[in-house]
Amino acid sequence: MNANQFSLLFLFALTASVILQLWLAMRHINHVKRHRASVPAEFNGHITQASHQRAADYTVAKTRFGMIVNLFEAMLLAAFTLGGGIEWINQQLSDWISSPLWAGVILIAGFTLLHSLITLPFTLISTFKIEASYGFNNTSGKLFIADTLKTTAVAAAIGLPLLAGVLWLMDQMGAYWWLWVWITWVSFSLLLMWAFPTFIAPIFNKFEPLSDEHLQARIESLLKRCGFKTNGIYVMDGSKRSSHGNAYFTGLGKAKRIVFFDTLLKSLNASEVAAVLAHELGHFKHRHIAKRMLWTFGLMLAMLWTLGQLKQELWFYQGLGVNSSSTATALLLFFLVMPVFTFIFAPLSSMSSRKHEYEADAYAAEQESAADLINALVKLYEGNAATLTPDPLHSLFYDSHPPAALRIAALKKLNNKE
Numbered sequence: 001m002n003a004n005q006f007s008l009l010f011l012f013a014l015t016a017s018v019i020l021q022l023w024l025a026m027r028h029i030n031h032v033k034r035h036r037a038s039v040p041a042e043f044n045g046h047i048t049q050a051s052h053q054r055a056a057d058y059t060v061a062k063t064r065f066g067m068i069v070n071l072f073e074a075m076l077l078a079a080f081t082l083g084g085g086i087e088w089i090n091q092q093l094s095d096w097i098s099s100p101l102w103a104g105v106i107l108i109a110g111f112t113l114l115h116s117l118i119t120l121p122f123t124l125i126s127t128f129k130i131e132a133s134y135g136f137n138n139t140s141g142k143l144f145i146a147d148t149l150k151t152t153a154v155a156a157a158i159g160l161p162l163l164a165g166v167l168w169l170m171d172q173m174g175a176y177w178w179l180w181v182w183i184t185w186v187s188f189s190l191l192l193m194w195a196f197p198t199f200i201a202p203i204f205n206k207f208e209p210l211s212d213e214h215l216q217a218r219i220e221s222l223l224k225r226c227g228f229k230t231n232g233i234y235v236m237d238g239s240k241r242s243s244h245g246n247a248y249f250t251g252l253g254k255a256k257r258i259v260f261f262d263t264l265l266k267s268l269n270a271s272e273v274a275a276v277l278a279h280e281l282g283h284f285k286h287r288h289i290a291k292r293m294l295w296t297f298g299l300m301l302a303m304l305w306t307l308g309q310l311k312q313e314l315w316f317y318q319g320l321g322v323n324s325s326s327t328a329t330a331l332l333l334f335f336l337v338m339p340v341f342t343f344i345f346a347p348l349s350s351m352s353s354r355k356h357e358y359e360a361d362a363y364a365a366e367q368e369s370a371a372d373l374i375n376a377l378v379k380l381y382e383g384n385a386a387t388l389t390p391d392p393l394h395s396l397f398y399d400s401h402p403p404a405a406l407r408i409a410a411l412k413k414l415n416n417k418e
Contacts, residue, residue, distance in 0.1 A: 006319030007082060013340045018074045020343070024394045025067045031391035032056050032063075040388050042405055046378045052388060058134045059387040065130055069122050076118065077336060081320040086111070090322065090329060104167045104328025109160060111332060113152075131242065134385060139241045147241075150203055162188055170311075170327045178304035185304075186297050190252065197251040197259075207234040207259065215270045219258075222274055226281045226367060233258045235265060244384050247276055249284070267383050272376035275368040282363030288356040295352075307334045346397045353400040361411055370415035374408055 001009075036056040039047050080086050089107060097103040127144065131137035139147075166181050173180045192200075201207065210216050210233045219233055231251075238246065238261035245264035251257050258277065265273065283289055310316045311330040317323070320333050364373050381388060381404050388404045395403050402410075 001313075001315055001319075003315040003318035006315050010319060010337060010340065011078075011082065014074055014078065017340050017343045018070060021070050022067055024391075024397055025063050025070075028391040028394035029060050029063050031394070032059050032387050032389055035389035040405055042408060043378065043388055047382055047388065051382045051385075054134065055381070055385040055387050056389070058385040059390075061130055061133070065122075065126065069119075072122070073119070076115070077340075080111075081322075081333065081337065084321050086320075086329065086332065087322045090324075090326075100326065100328075101164065101167055101171070104326065104331075105160060105164050107328045108163060108332050109156070136243050136385075137241075138239060138243060143240065147204065154200060154203060158192070167327050167331070170331070175308075178301075178308040182297075182301045182304050185300060189297075193250075194252040197257045201236075201250070205240075206237045207257075209233065210235055210260070212265075212270075215265075215273060218270055218274050219277060222278060222281070222367060226278075226285060228281055228284055230256045230258055233260075235260050235262050237262055239263045245380060247273075247280060249280055249289070263383075264380075267379050268376050271369065271372045272379070275364055275373035276376050278364035278367040279360045279373060281367070282360030283356065285363055286356065286359050288360065291356075303334075303338065307331070310334060343397075350396055350398070350400060354402045357401050357407070358410055361407065362414060365411065365414040370411045374411050374415065377404070377408065377411075 033056065036053055039049055039052045043052070086107075089110065093103045093107055093110075097106065124144075127137055127139055128141075162184075165184060169180045169184060170177045197207075210219070216233065223230065234257055236259050238244070243263055244261075245267055246261045247264055248259055249256060250259060258280075260273070264276070268276065307330065311325070311327070314325055317325050317329060317333065320337065322329050322333065361370075361373065364370075380386070386404065390399065390403050392403070401407065
């Protein structure tokens with residue numbers, strides 16, 4: 001393959017990816033609007049007409065905005081690659097910095113910062129216009145600035161040393177550098193998972209032990225039945241940024257924590273909270289988290305091997321608007337353009353994730369009550385303004401969880417067996 005052929009291939013893949021994403025978005029918008037007038041039969045008596053229409057309008061607004069963002073991101077990618085943006089930055093750095101390693105670190109870090117600044121208006125619109133319009137945003141301007149500065153500082157403190165190490169390994173470890181980088185990345189990822197709940201998450205949020213003694217006892221009984229050990233059950237002040245509710249596990253080994261958003265605890269009763277937690281424990285029981293980690297690690301190994309082959313080919317650089325080869329530009333270009341070529345495979349990941357969700361729901365129905373989980377999910381769908389009528393094809397590409405109607409129907413079957 002030569003540079004011109006790869007340029008045409010990339011341009012074709014980029015155009016096809018954008019057209020597919022816009023087409024899926026239009027399908028989703030039209031499907032949601034067609035079903036806006038009435039609540040689906042399976043949710044009658046549980047979701048009000050007003051809530052259903054609010055969710056439809058919220059979904060349409062987010063999807064339309066997403067179309068604009070996707071189109072802009074595609075044009076920005078074309079400008080940085082075929083348009084010569086990365087090549088121009090490269091030339092400037094070569095005049096200022098003699099060390100290839102540090103020039104590479106600054107290239108990738110500088111590009112990341114520049115991209116964040118260019119796309120910042122979209123983040124502001126999403127947070128302070130769309131989310132605020134539907135009553136979800138609780139983030140003040142002051143908090144937004146503080147979060148941005150903290151995120152940048154944490155990313156620099158963690159990411160820059162890792163990036164320097166990766167670039168050094170790519171230059172110094174010969175033909176099998178990709179294996180050494182993979183080992184480093186896996187080790188770093190596991191370390192970060194262990195450190196996140198104790199050292200990183202508290203930088204952004206307050207975590208307090210669950211104070212509801214009745215709920216605490218109920219959860220501890222559930223954990224004992226499921227054989228799950230944790231170093232604590234915490235409530236996070238998620239309401240200071242958003243009214244959306246959530247719950248999650250975090251950490252590894254003895255550092256594992258269960259975290260509830262304060263917004264979730266306000267909207268669900270004790271039985272419903274236990275059912276939601278039982279669902280999360282289902283992921284643990286079926287080893288979904290470990291399976292996803294292994295899949296991610298394996299996928300990264302394959303990607304790094306592929307980069308190892310492309311790194312040696314001048315047409316790879318020139319086909320993406322960069323005249324000379326270097327370790328940093330290879331790494332940057334590869335991870336910039338890879339999503340263009342892999343978006344078509346998104347349904348494969350979605351189907352695997354949905355299978356896990358059904359398995360976790362079934363486990364929750366065994367440990368608690370399918371009816372309680374149904375009630376909890378209905379409240380969460382309503383409280384988060386999640387559409388009950390997504391377009392099936394759009395959902396297959398973008399949603400890691402089954403559509404609401406299918407998920408509730410599966411739980412009702414389990415409930416009838418109880």
